[in-house]
Amino acid sequence: MRKTARYASLAVSGLLALSSLTACANDAASSSSGAGSKGDGKGTKVKIMVGGLDKVIYMPAILTQRLGYFDSEGLDVELLSEPAGVQAETALVSGQVQGAVGFYxxxxxxxxxxxxxxxxxxxxxxxxxxxVVSTQKAGDITSPKDFKGRKLGITGLGSSTDFLTKYLAVKNGVKVSEFTPVAVGAGPTFISAMQKGAIDAGMTTDPTVATLLDKKAGKLLLDMRTPEGSQQALGGPYPSSSLYMQTDWVNGHKDTVQKLVNAFVKTLKWMSTHSPSEIAAKMPADYSQGDKTLYAQAIKSTLPMFTKDGVMPANGPETVEKVLKAFNPNIKNAKVDLSKTYTTEFVDAAK
Structure with a gap:
């Protein structure tokens, strides 16, 4: 346990240090104009923190920028990156940014x-x-029922991978106290942790999944990249990646929010009418890590998760609440007003 805890602490510290440097570099390069104000002539300035810019699940963020849709709406959007969604959440509530791209x-x-x-x-x-289960443990871990006593990789404590891992465990008869969550981020740090045996299995996304399978370092245990996979594992549609913002800021900057939503809805429609290879070609070159074919495959595998119009799926919020109530005592004992956790006002106007 001590070694695991120490590893998790070191992994998180390293990732936070790296992401902080990245954020500082981005801040230094940007103008010092206030959020929601006119900056250097490029348009209305907005900062958005993404829980991993290179993750395919958050692809609409960088793709919207690459397609020029922010610019066409008169926005100067600065995209910052943290390795886990929980850190994007922290940046939002602390006022460092005006929006977060992360899980609903x-x-x-x-x-x-x-x-x-x-x-x-x-x-x-x-x-x-x-x-994903490591190749070495594939014979021992064949379902979440086998999570007991295991070291399970997540992006960060309090992240959505943490939430979903806990739910899958509890749903399959394993108590939260009976396994060890290990914060290992995504990409190279996740892959290294699995190869070195620091984790037995873990929850991650593409392109990490595609790389793990290509290296034969891991095998699929549960695939929730499609609505069908979500239904099977979680019992319904699970709205995940989204743009979420503080309600007070939304109410005070409706014109800016509408422009952001317009841009993202355009991107989602564009994604639904273009091939994985065409989408991959629009992304930053280094996202493919030297293997364009593998990267396009990663996009292809994940595309089914995306909506085509930005609309909240019917019964989606209820599924999320059910999942969180299964293990989260704060939510289990609280009355959540789901109507205040999302709005369709801007998507309806965009359509």
Whole structure:
């Protein structure tokens, strides 16, 4: 346990240090204009923190920028990146940024903590997450029932991968106290942790999944990249990646929020009419890590999770609440007003 805890602490510290440097570099390069104000002539300035810019589940963020849709709406959007969605959430509630691209489930969790945050455009109707078991442990871990006594990789404590891992365990008869969550981020740090035996299994997304399978370092245990996979694992549609913002800021900057939603809805429609290879070609070159074919395959595997119009899926919020109530005592014992966790006002206007 001590070694695991130490590893998790070191992994998180390293990732936070790296992401902080990245954020500082981005801040230094940007103008010092206030959020929601006119900056250097590029348009209305907005900062958005993404829980991993290179993750395919959050692809609409960088893709909207690459397609020029922010610019066409008169916005100067600065995209910042943190390795886990929970850190994007922290940046939002502390006022460092005006929006966060992360999982919708954070809006419910924050409401129980007295924070009013809402999703303004829903990118997905499935988690896009995959539970991968290391090749060495594949014979011993064949379902979440086998999580007991295992070290399970997540992006960060309090992240959506943490939430979903706990739910899958509890649903399959394993108590939260009977396994060890290990914060290992995503990408190279997740892959290294699995190869070195620091984790037995873990929850991650593409392109990490595609790389793990290509290296034969891991095998699929549960695939929640499609609505069907979400239904099977979680019992319904699971709205995950979204743009969420503090409600007070939304109400005070409706014109800016509408422009953001317009841009994202355009991107979701564009994604639904273009091939994985065409989408991959629009992304930053380094996202493919030297293997364009594998990267296009990662996009293809994850595309089914995305909505085509940014609309919250029917019964999606209820599924999320059910999942969180299964293990989260704050939500289990609280009355959550789901109507305040998302709004369709801006998506309806965009359509």
């Amino acid at each position: 489930d954070h809006t419910l969790d924050l409401q129980t903590k007295g924070k009013s945050v809402e999703s303004v455009v829903q990118f997905s109707h499935a988690p896009g997450e995959v539970e």
